[in-house]
Amino acid sequence: MKLATMKNGSRDGSLYVVDRHMNRAVSAAAIARTMQEALDEWDVAEPRLKQLYNDLNEGHVSNTIPFDTTRCMAPLPRAYQWVDGSAYVNHVELVRKARGVEMPPSFWTDPLMYQGLSDSFIGPTDDIELADESWGIDFEAEVTVVTGDVPMGVTPADARQHIKLIMLVNDVSLRYMAKEELQKGFGFVNCKPTCAFSPVAVTPDELGDAWDGGKVHLPLITHRGDTLFGKPNAGVDMVFDFPTLIAHAAKTRRLTAGSVVGSGTVSNKDTSVGSSCIVEQQTLEKLSTGEVKTPFLKFGERVHIEMLDKEGKSIFGAINQKLVKYEYAKKKAA
Amino acid sequence: MKLATMKNGSRDGSLYVVDRHMNRAVSAAAIARTMQEALDEWDVAEPRLKQLYNDLNEGHVSNTIPFDTTRCMAPLPRAYQWVDGSAYVNHVELVRKARGVEMPPSFWTDPLMYQGLSDSFIGPTDDIELADESWGIDFEAEVTVVTGDVPMGVTPADARQHIKLIMLVNDVSLRYMAKEELQKGFGFVNCKPTCAFSPVAVTPDELGDAWDGGKVHLPLITHRGDTLFGKPNAGVDMVFDFPTLIAHAAKTRRLTAGSVVGSGTVSNKDTSVGSSCIVEQQTLEKLSTGEVKTPFLKFGERVHIEMLDKEGKSIFGAINQKLVKYEYAKKKAA
Numbered sequence: 001m002k003l004a005t006m007k008n009g010s011r012d013g014s015l016y017v018v019d020r021h022m023n024r025a026v027s028a029a030a031i032a033r034t035m036q037e038a039l040d041e042w043d044v045a046e047p048r049l050k051q052l053y054n055d056l057n058e059g060h061v062s063n064t065i066p067f068d069t070t071r072c073m074a075p076l077p078r079a080y081q082w083v084d085g086s087a088y089v090n091h092v093e094l095v096r097k098a099r100g101v102e103m104p105p106s107f108w109t110d111p112l113m114y115q116g117l118s119d120s121f122i123g124p125t126d127d128i129e130l131a132d133e134s135w136g137i138d139f140e141a142e143v144t145v146v147t148g149d150v151p152m153g154v155t156p157a158d159a160r161q162h163i164k165l166i167m168l169v170n171d172v173s174l175r176y177m178a179k180e181e182l183q184k185g186f187g188f189v190n191c192k193p194t195c196a197f198s199p200v201a202v203t204p205d206e207l208g209d210a211w212d213g214g215k216v217h218l219p220l221i222t223h224r225g226d227t228l229f230g231k232p233n234a235g236v237d238m239v240f241d242f243p244t245l246i247a248h249a250a251k252t253r254r255l256t257a258g259s260v261v262g263s264g265t266v267s268n269k270d271t272s273v274g275s276s277c278i279v280e281q282q283t284l285e286k287l288s289t290g291e292v293k294t295p296f297l298k299f300g301e302r303v304h305i306e307m308l309d310k311e312g313k314s315i316f317g318a319i320n321q322k323l324v325k326y327e328y329a330k331k332k333a334a
Numbered sequence: 335m336k337l338a339t340m341k342n343g344s345r346d347g348s349l350y351v352v353d354r355h356m357n358r359a360v361s362a363a364a365i366a367r368t369m370q371e372a373l374d375e376w377d378v379a380e381p382r383l384k385q386l387y388n389d390l391n392e393g394h395v396s397n398t399i400p401f402d403t404t405r406c407m408a409p410l411p412r413a414y415q416w417v418d419g420s421a422y423v424n425h426v427e428l429v430r431k432a433r434g435v436e437m438p439p440s441f442w443t444d445p446l447m448y449q450g451l452s453d454s455f456i457g458p459t460d461d462i463e464l465a466d467e468s469w470g471i472d473f474e475a476e477v478t479v480v481t482g483d484v485p486m487g488v489t490p491a492d493a494r495q496h497i498k499l500i501m502l503v504n505d506v507s508l509r510y511m512a513k514e515e516l517q518k519g520f521g522f523v524n525c526k527p528t529c530a531f532s533p534v535a536v537t538p539d540e541l542g543d544a545w546d547g548g549k550v551h552l553p554l555i556t557h558r559g560d561t562l563f564g565k566p567n568a569g570v571d572m573v574f575d576f577p578t579l580i581a582h583a584a585k586t587r588r589l590t591a592g593s594v595v596g597s598g599t600v601s602n603k604d605t606s607v608g609s610s611c612i613v614e615q616q617t618l619e620k621l622s623t624g625e626v627k628t629p630f631l632k633f634g635e636r637v638h639i640e641m642l643d644k645e646g647k648s649i650f651g652a653i654n655q656k657l658v659k660y661e662y663a664k665k666k667a668a
Contacts, residue, residue, distance in 0.1 A: 011374060011590075040345060078414045078590055079414070080412045080413070080414060080452060080453035080454075081451060081452070081453035083523060086520075104517075112518055112520050113520060113523050114449070114520040114521050114523070115448070115449040115450060115451060115521060115522065115523055116449060117415060117449060117587060118414060118415070118452075119414035119415035119589060119590035119592075119593055120414075120587070120588055120589075120590045129486070130586065131486070131487055131586070135586070151662065151665045151666065152463070152465070152660060152662065152665070153465055153660065153661075153662030153665070154662065155662075158666070174586060177586070182519040182520075183438075183519070184446055185516040185517070185519050185521075186420075186446050186447060186448040186516075186521050186522070187448050187449060187519075187520050187521015187522065188449070188520070188521065189417060189447045189448070189449055189582070189583060190582070190585045190586050191586070192586075193586045193587045194587050194588075248523070248524070249523060251524045252464065252465070252469070252508060252511070252524050252525070252526075252527045253451060253454070253526075253527045253528050254454055254528075255453060255454075256345075256412055256453035256454045258453075259453055326486060326487065327487075328485065328486065328487030328488065328489075331485045331486070331487070332485065332492070
């Protein structure tokens with residue numbers, strides 16, 4: 001099943017069911033007005049949404065609209081939680097190596113994870129608005145899951161059943177600020193602006209055998225402008241699968257329905273597949289030639305993130321964003 | 335104006351207006367069903383809620399109920415954002431000193447702040463449920479504000495107008511886990527379980543001249559069991575006021591209505607007033623005698639946090655919680 005949240009002028013948008021090929025969509029308002037409402041009562045809403053999805057795919061639904069990703073908000077336009085792991089430990093080790101810092105061996109067994117802002121996620125084609133190019137503006141292509149209610153202390157085995165939806169994210173990062181915030185030890189506030197999510201969130205069954213209950217076994221494809229930047233496989237070199245990340249997040253607290261849990265930047269040891277963020281590319285350059293060639297994003301540049309199934313069809317729709325300059329004075333005057 | 339959220343079996347509870355003396359309360363459902371709903375449309379809701387508050391104080395409202403803090407949820411039972419500063423830098427310096435670590439001088443000018451979990455806040459008299467006493471369980475008494483919509487890049491001067499409500503919080507902390515997470519640099523996930531908030535959230539005008547637009551100038555009183563633990567003045571030694579903390583949080587992103595911004599553990603240089611958390615008390619012991627005497631919390635212990643006005647009357651009602659043992663196996667079976 002594919003679900004999207006369409007802009008309607010409100011903070012939470014309107015929940016829509018989208019057909020398998022992402023051509024048509026139909027309002028799910030009779031079942032749940034918003035994605036959060038559906039997640040709050042998932043056991044009741046899910047079978048009804050699925051029925052609507054099946055009817056839509058079979059052409060038995062009237063009142064459909066063309067599915068236009070420029071009208072999409074993030075599937076959860078504001079969420080109660082966003083925690084992002086660093087499941088591709090290879091990536092972390094690489095970046096540390098380039099900085100001349102040894103990575104503690106515990107990072108292979110104890111997930112790195114940060115609590116991120118979740119109060120305003122942006123849509124897949126919304127501009128990335130930032131005030132200053134010199135912050136070291138980077139993208140990060142990742143896979144995320146959305147949970148139902150997860151009890152505190154859940155085991156990884158038990159956590160599987162709590163995965164309700166899967167999405168892609170562009171976790172925008174400000175690298176020069178990240179350096180400072182890492183030293184403070186309190187995690188990321190300034191260096192993590194709002195994230196953009198894929199047009200649709202899908203139920204795990206939508207992935208077929210590309211979903212094994214813990215990982216998505218497909219390449220995550222990132223373009224910078226018109227150029228392919230990377231296509232690492234999200235199922236390869238993922239040291240902590242999603243149930244393990246959920247269990248880590250829930251060690252000392254419950255997670256409320258609608259919590260978004262991220263994989264961290266998807267990264268493979270096979271460097272020929274490219275990278276899912278600029279800083280990794282820079283690291284590889286530095287390690288091989290001693291010199292960084294690839295610059296961070298400039299205003300006007302675009303980032304495109306997508307995942308295709310084995311037939312080459314888009315699963316989540318594309319994140320396709322432009323970086324633009326933000327000015328507080330203009331915002332205030334508006 | 336005083337507002338509370340009463341338990342009604344739902345995730346977000348029911349919004350109530352509470353009279354000045356916290357004796358009676360009346361449903362605000364005709365204005366806004368939940369606190370978040372009120373904050374989403376604050377400009378419309380606030381004058382109507384204030385009218386109801388005035389009528390309630392003058393005895394002109396029927397359908398009131400006795401105000402029972404054991405029936406309170408957190409004013410925002412789940413919020414879209416919780417960022418907590420460390421505005422009492424003296425406290426940070428003390429704790430570092432005891433660890434033998436020098437504090438970077440930038441901590442006096444650049445606020446420490448972490449993004450905390452906000453998906454499930456607990457009520458003022460709800461038990462603190464945790465699985466393991468050996469995690470170093472501590473309380474932290476703090477003041478917090480709730481914002482309206484704050485644009486990215488807001489200045490401290492402009493941030494003042496975005497402060498809508500003030501609350502107290504018990505920011506429970508697991509100190510041995512915090513040590514490990516600080517070293518990882520990614521901030522706090524496991525060491526920060528869910529927070530409890532005061533029974534009522536108040537509008538700034540409710541504080542009279544104890545609120546100067548940026549700080550609350552009153553002692554924050556913490557008891558451990560029946561013993562006074564500390565009563566530092568929240569207006570003293572607060573290096574970063576709330577508008578400054580809000581501006582810091584909003585440097586690279588907007589804050590959505592209902593964002594909760596915390597002061598960090600309230601702490602005065604005058605050590606005779608005691609502390610707002612155990613680890614500070616331990617630090618003072620270590621620095622003066624070389625030995626830590628005060629233990630972390632044990633199951634069955636109680637914490638009581640309150641703030642009184644100049645007439646000795648409670649402003650927010652009391653946070654009054656017991657620490658109890660949590661077992662996942664029991665939770666799962668239930």
